[in-house]
Amino acid sequence: xxxxxxxxxxxxxxxxxxxxxxxxxxxxxxxxxxxxxxxxxxxxxxxxxxxxxxxxxxxxxxxxxxxxxxxxxxxxxxxxxxxxxxxxxxxxxxxxxxxxxxxxxxxxxxxxxxxxxxxxxxxxxxxxxxxxxxxxx
Amino acid sequence: xxxxxxxxxxxxxxxxxxxxxxxxxxxxxxxxxxxxxxxxxxxxxxxxxxxxxxxxxxxxxxxxxxxxxxxxxxxxxxxxxxxxxxxxxxxxxxxxxxxxxxxxxxxxxxxxxxxxxxxxxxxxxxxxxxxxxxxxxxxxxxxxxxxxxxxxxxxxxxxxxxxxxxxxxxxxxxxxxxxxxxxxxxxxxxxxxxxxxxxxxxxxxxxxxxxxxxxxxxxxxxxxxxxxxxxxxxxxxxxxxxxxxxxxxxxxxxxxxxxxxxxxxxxxxxx
Numbered sequence: 001x002x003x004x005x006x007x008x009x010x011x012x013x014x015x016x017x018x019x020x021x022x023x024x025x026x027x028x029x030x031x032x033x034x035x036x037x038x039x040x041x042x043x044x045x046x047x048x049x050x051x052x053x054x055x056x057x058x059x060x061x062x063x064x065x066x067x068x069x070x071x072x073x074x075x076x077x078x079x080x081x082x083x084x085x086x087x088x089x090x091x092x093x094x095x096x097x098x099x100x101x102x103x104x105x106x107x108x109x110x111x112x113x114x115x116x117x118x119x120x121x122x123x124x125x126x127x128x129x130x131x132x133x134x135x136x137x
Numbered sequence: 138x139x140x141x142x143x144x145x146x147x148x149x150x151x152x153x154x155x156x157x158x159x160x161x162x163x164x165x166x167x168x169x170x171x172x173x174x175x176x177x178x179x180x181x182x183x184x185x186x187x188x189x190x191x192x193x194x195x196x197x198x199x200x201x202x203x204x205x206x207x208x209x210x211x212x213x214x215x216x217x218x219x220x221x222x223x224x225x226x227x228x229x230x231x232x233x234x235x236x237x238x239x240x241x242x243x244x245x246x247x248x249x250x251x252x253x254x255x256x257x258x259x260x261x262x263x264x265x266x267x268x269x270x271x272x273x274x275x276x277x278x279x280x281x282x283x284x285x286x287x288x289x290x291x292x293x294x295x296x297x298x299x300x301x302x303x304x305x306x307x308x309x310x311x312x313x314x315x316x317x318x319x320x321x322x323x324x325x326x327x328x329x330x331x332x333x334x335x336x337x338x339x340x341x342x343x344x345x346x347x348x349x350x351x352x353x354x355x356x357x358x359x360x361x362x363x364x365x366x367x368x369x370x371x372x373x374x375x376x377x378x379x380x381x382x383x384x385x386x387x388x389x390x391x392x393x394x395x396x397x398x399x400x401x402x403x404x405x406x407x408x
Contacts, residue, residue, distance in 0.1 A: 055390040087195040132206035
């Protein structure tokens, strides 16, 4: 059951990220599958520093303190801003949380770079924003 | 199960934006011809917003505690996205196949101008998102991830202006019955004809055919490049639908960010 659920999550994120990754204009942009390991969800805790509504993808940056005490600037990639906008979401819906301690769920970067696809963010007040693309929902 | 999951994702990755903005149609439920709007001079009217503007529908579902889940409207991806069907690919002459394979084996992100906010060019830009039709010309408008593009296509036979090759070239339009045929040449080799490294020569010509059928617009594209292609590349027909969202200036494209992401990993071949 656990494996099934993981597969479903893997599949749903693969779908949406492939969708987002496939879009530039009329043809493919870049592949999500080569960048992220969708079998390895990870959480990054830190301070939300930047929200960019910009093409080709939205970007969220989080300063996270590593085990060695050094701060690492993480960058998380979301969908194109027009997708959020179409659902009635504005930049400020995210940007109003800048400066807060947040927890971002992403997937491990295959190159061990501090970047990843934006899956879920939990804000300081416990409320969350999640990309939900379960196909058979 | 895992293989199925990845296969599903891969299938979606093989789709293109055009598939999102239009549905390939084998059997079209064509309305009566007299339902097709006409211009004052009796031509089919191609004017309007096409492709759905923002064809993928999303929604933000708010839970009781104020948390939000963002996903496809209705919770399911469009069928055309899940099952896009076979993808069309240009057939290169044998002497150019090694070059294509070599490019595809490398990091296409780094080679792709679009990845760094460059112009997609023709025919990669896809179908126009808005058409403004006048008696002597049509204007094609696009607002994409790489920025804004316009093309002015004469339909009155006036000679093309003298210019160096460019990303959208020089096009000329003519009516073939109720179909507008736009043939474009003088195209720069800086662009690709498709996202998987499909390079072309300066001999490439792109022939687009637009046919209004009721409230739909059929869009056919043939790419001719006798220099590098073994045969013309006939792309699958698209049937565009009327869009409701007006065309707007797209968000700026961050070339620096895109470039920094280019080395995150080579993208898979989308074939």
